[in-house]
Amino acid sequence: MRVENNFYENLTKEELLILLKEKEDIIYSMQHDNRKCENIFNNSLDGIYKSNPNGKFIVVNTALVEMLGYDSKEELLEINIKTQLYLNLKDREGVIDQFCDKEKEMHRVYKKDGSIIWIEDYGRNIYDDSGNILYYEGIIRNVTDIKRANDIQEVLLNISQYGYEDQDLKNYNEYIINQLGRLIDVSNSYIAFYNNENQTINIPFVSGENGKEDFPVGKSLTGFLIKGKKPLLIKSEEFQNLIKSGEVELMGRMSKVWLGVPLELNNVVIGAIVLQSYDDENAYKESDIDLLKFVSSQICLAIGRKRNLEELAISKEVLRKVLDNIPVKVFWKNKESKFLGCNVSFLEVNSFSNENEVIGKTDFDFNNKEDAKKYRADDVATMLSGKPKLNYHTQLIINGTKRWVTTSKLPFFDENNNVIGIIGTSEDITERKEGEIKLKKAIKEATLAKEILRKVLDNIPIRVFWKDKESRFLGCNKCFYEALSFKSDKEVIGKTDYDLNSKKVADITRNDELEIMNTGIPKLKFRETFIDDGEQLIFSSNKLPFVNQNNEIIGIIGTSNDITERVKSNEKLKNATDEAIAANLSKSTFLSNMSHEIRTPMNAILGYSQLLQEDDNLTKVQQENLKTINKSGEHLLALINDILDMSKIEAGRISLKLSDFNFTEVLKEVEQLFRIKATQNKIDLSFNIEKDVPKVIKADESKIKQVIINLVGNAIKFTKQGFVQVSVSKISNGILQVNVKDSGQGILKEEQETIFKPFEQAQNGDRVIGGTGLGLAISKKFSNLMNGDVVLESELGKGSTFSFNFEYSESLETILKEEMEELQVIGLSENNKNLKIAIVDDRFENRDILFKKLNPLGFDIKMAENGKEAVELYEKWKPDIILMDVVMPIMNGIEATRRIFEISGNHNVKIIVVSASALESEQKEIMDLGATVFIKKPVIFNVLLFELQDKGGVDFIYEKRNRKIVENQESTPLEVPLIMKDKICSAAAEGDFILLQNLLEDLKIETNSSYDFIENCINEMEFEEVINWFKS
Structure with missing residues (x-):
């Protein structure tokens, strides 16, 4: 301080003042700096x-x-x-x-x-x-904002780059959520995809969870966002307002804040990215919307890229398939003309197995030097010009053959439009070249054909014309213009129907043609009527669309043919046909009625005779008389059946009735039937059945038996001596053949077809009496019906062979009928005691016969005379079985059957139809109603018993048949008295059936002998055979 004081003491006043001023300035400056620092500090x-x-x-x-x-x-x-x-x-x-x-x-x-x-x-x-x-x-x-901006920039960059690196959308979605987690709360977030067609949402990724299955978009908040197509940031209060207004529905727990941005691809919303917080309503801000928008755009870009890559892969695959399936060689090369690739056709033509054998090589590796130089020069010229060289033809020698090839080459550019190679195609057009030659030839031939067609058109008697869309004639043939009195088609061309016909006719024609041209549907074979000089003319016309090479309708083509005379002839023919049909119907009705009227009494005759035959107390003569009655009745029945069968055949109403039967037994029956007669005529009758012929077959037993009987019977009838050989063979699977060979007189060649016609017999040799002349005609028709035929081989004087073949099917060996023939019914089983059966028939004798046959067996029987009584009887009595006739007064059997089934309820009644009705329509109608079986009158009792057991479910008690009828020894012509012989021959020559029967009975009584052969001939009405027997 002393030093400082000394310093100031030595200063002058002026110096002190200056020094003081300087200090004041320093202090001021320091104070100013302090205030400045404080301002900076505080502000x-x-x-x-x-x-x-x-x-x-x-x-x-x-x-x-x-x-x-x-x-x-x-x-x-x-x-x-x-x-x-x-x-x-x-x-x-x-x-x-x-x-x-x-x-x-x-x-x-x-x-x-x-x-x-x-x-x-x-x-x-x-x-x-x-x-x-x-x-x-x-x-x-x-620096929070800077840090966030940096983080956002980094996150967005990562998201953008990852979208290019990984094409798996699931991985990408997970990566996006993880990256967003660096910036905002993503603990409750998901990415949803929208299916507009099904109105569903799919959420493949939810933060921390597996994806969810599709669910309806409904009124979900996500759906609200998608349909609104705008970003949405709402808090719970706004959410509740939307719920109250019905715009959305709460699905799950309500979040405190919800942020969503739509995913939009090509201006179409395909989904949404959603963030939500259940705890913090300030978790998201408006600024986060921009962030999600960017993320949304990146997701959509990734989806777009994925779709583009998939489409590109498909396009590439399709292009490859197209290239590999076109019949043209395709290849591509680089600037050095080295092959970069080719299609399958190129490989096949050049005999390569795969593309690697081609890639990297040049034409010099595959072709001769001269051709390779040309190809290289073409490549260079195309690349230098930058322009394609299309469809130039060259002729090559391939495997020693001249071939024409068309080639195209075009430059191949990179993305900067620089030529980097060529793409080429090559096609063998030798066939096309040859086709062009053929086409020229065809055109020449077509021109000639056109001229020929014109000549044909001008020479056919049918009017032909063609018109444009306005129905103006473009042309016609000679017949057309001459019918209109013109001299050439030029006078017709350009005209319309309004120029040639009345307005009424022309209007109809024009409307027809407009319809044909508008619909493209032809109008064929329609009739047109015109009046010419007061005469009605009828034409058959056709009109169809006239099309050009592009299949476009440009008019119509028509034909018109005058059929006036034909129509008149057809009307006459129709009238004649109607008359013939009416006549045939009348014949069928007559035959049907006659059949019924004859069968009804025949039922009584045969029925009572069968009843009488069962009586053990009859004498031998009575037995023989009854036997004659039966055989005569059966013969008459056979004649009726022949006529009726022929009538059915002509009417096309005959049908097969297939059943299982023993074919071998049928043949035995035929042999037994003709054995005696053949022996008496000294004819060697033999039957030969080959081993492979089945014993039991399924076919129409009745028709087969009828044909064989007819053929064997004819053979014996027309053979005076010698043999009749019947052989049966199996010619293929399902086809049997019966050959009937005889040593008779034979048949002329010109008559061999005639004998198969109805009512015709051979005329050569001795005329044989007897028969209707229907047998062979029916036999042939029956065989045709069984997909077979009857064929004749014959030579006059050397005998005949008739071959009958038919179809069959293998069958189980069910031959109950045959067993029943060996057994005799003696009563009902214990289970069927007092079984109730109703007999319904308008004829007393028919009811009586059935009653007498069935009553001894133990049936409880009641009867009715018509259908009305049958219905009433059923209502009161409830029979188990009803034997029902068809043709009855008051109510017929068909109506009765219908009503009984209507009221039967749970009662299982069996209706067995027993009728002489020959109309198949009636048979079909009653069977369709539910009838059990149809039996024709006259009733064969064994057949009735069989059907009662087989179809009716009846159980019978049987015993072996044990009849002891003493047969008389067969007599010879020499044992007949001369007077009786003359009487019998005279009656036979006159064809007197009754007298012959009476004379035969007298002869039997007088000689105490049997004459089975004569009896058979009388019953068969073969009267000439009777005369021949006596002569022998």
């Missing part, structure tokens, strides 16, 4: 601080207080920087360590409310003279 946007090494702020400015969210500087000065500001001690130490670094790292710090911000700390250490840290001072800058 800085960045936080400024001083802090000690112990973690306490010494000085802070207002900006730092506000940055950290404290209420005052004093409050901030109280916190512990190490524990309350930094997230951990390492972050604090890291900040201090970086004070000397030029580049600062960002650090996280807590605000008062616990939220985190990012800062950069620009601080320095302040040391004392000893080098110890006195305090820290520095500036803290809030």
